[in-house]
Amino acid sequence: MLIRHFKGTTKCLAGLLLLALIYAFYAETSRVQEQRKSALVDSSINKRGSFKLLIIILSRTSDVARREAIRNTWLSKNHNGVKHLFIIGTSGASAELRKHLTSETKTHQDLLLLSELQDSYDTLTEKVLQSFSRVYRDYKFEYLLKCDDDSLVLVDKLLTELEKWENRGTGKELYWGFFNGKAQVKQSGPWKETDWIFCDYYLPYALGGGYVLSRRLVQFIAENSKILKFYHFLQILQIRRYFSRTLACPIVKH
Template sequence: MRRLNNLVTIFVAIAAFFFGSIITKILILVEKCPAQHSKHHVATHADIFLLVLVLSSPRNIEQRNTIRDTWLRLSHQHLYHSNFPEDLVYLPNYGPNGHLEMELVEHQAKSLKDYINWKKNMRNFISPKSGRRIKVKHMFAIGTMQLGSTIQDDLVKEQGKHNDLLLLQQHYDTYYNLTEKILQTLNVLTQNFTFSYLMKVDDDTYVKVDTLINELVSYDIKLLRKKQEYGTNPLPQLYWGYFNGRATIKLHGQWKEHNYYLSKNYLPYALGGGYVLSRKLCEYISNSSKFLSLYASEDVSIGTWLAPLRYVYRRHDPRFDTSFLPRKCKSYHLVLHKRSTEMMAQIFKGKLCSGNGHSSILEYYYDWTTTADKCCDSLVP
């Protein structure tokens, strides 16, 4: 009997050991899973073609509601979008040095002219659907650290109603802390969402998102179809916006730089009112986040972080009116920064734009073949 009791005791001890090991492994897996153990309250999603990221301030609920009621309505999920003509889509080639060749000024001008003509001819023509199913999702990124209980309660109610807030509990949301915000946001999104492209905008930006998606779909289709032509080189990764390469480094004032030692000018970057990034570029930034220098401006930081990469297609587009001050409105503008809620409502109803803009701010094509001080001298007529 004593021997039997000893055997039972040994069996129970072994079983407890293995059971405890299994439970421990399960807990470790749960701890490692970002979708289940995230402080940002998001779930994993797959097959998103375009993820629209809006950086928003906690109290800007009016701006968020206006965006929801206007241009985001044009980005309904699971829609079939007609194709922008493939012959108007530019794909860069690799040069003999193994770097992508950027678009020449002449081609940028032709692309804008072709788009204007295509848009004019499309006014009275309903194009067939592409047959490609497109999913678009949007998120408003908001830092919640040190927020008062009232505004936190308001955000909880807003999240309950719309379920489109990315609440960053470890971020103190201020206008001068946007670089840290974009870095945290890219970390969360790349870990929790599967997407092809990301468009970052501010909550005072209006996007003609249906037209933008239309063109982006055609670009993506052509890129994948031509994949074999790139051989052993990586596929070009899109960085699409309105670029500046001659901005001098801020040495004084609120945007003073304390650690930008690379040159006397900021390296070329797409202006922060709105730009598009391929997923692999978002992953590169996220994976390198612990080693990156944070500069005063979020858009400057993105451009600097991506500067060394040889496979980035930096697409300069005059249709992106994304500067700190708006330019004079043009019918071909796709992205319009610094628009009030009233302006957004009017644009959505068909008005060209609201407000005259600054006619003294001249549009330009970007000359990638010259030095930074002469990059932006080729004006758009």
């Protein structure tokens, strides 16, 4: 009986050892794959350049006049270290609009097209989330400004304020905008929340007309995009864990 028990124990240990070896092999393979993927991303980033500020402007396929107006006004001056992109969802777009977008891309090289997203009010949060993931993967930047195509940005003042922020030497992450802490959670109607558990009001958040995030906050959103929680009212995307400091934002007019 003792010998049989010993043999059984040996088989168990051998099985555990085999599982450990399989796990170690899988972990090493995954690590190598991640390194290769990271190298490809770094290569892509290096080709596109590095920017102090990346501006993403939410637009729609048909808002051609707005994009031209922005290019001819507050984006008409070339700012060192600044890159802008118009974010457009193209799913469901007509052949005529797709043709125009192709022509516009060749002319201006400033469109980021989300082929799997159809532009609508209901998909605004998803649009922001996808654009954060794309730009974090493809561009190297220190700060990101998200705004809409009906916003006016004082880029010079924004860059000056960012420089002041850096000169303070706090080392904190930046979430900067015009914050609203008075949005009440809806208990009925089309925007009713069924699983909000915190309090009667949403957590303070920067209004969508324009806000700035430091790169690590964009990274946090991009890397956790599959598990972040969506809420109905105002299509708010709540980030439950980050380190930030909030400021008033007089440099974006909506």
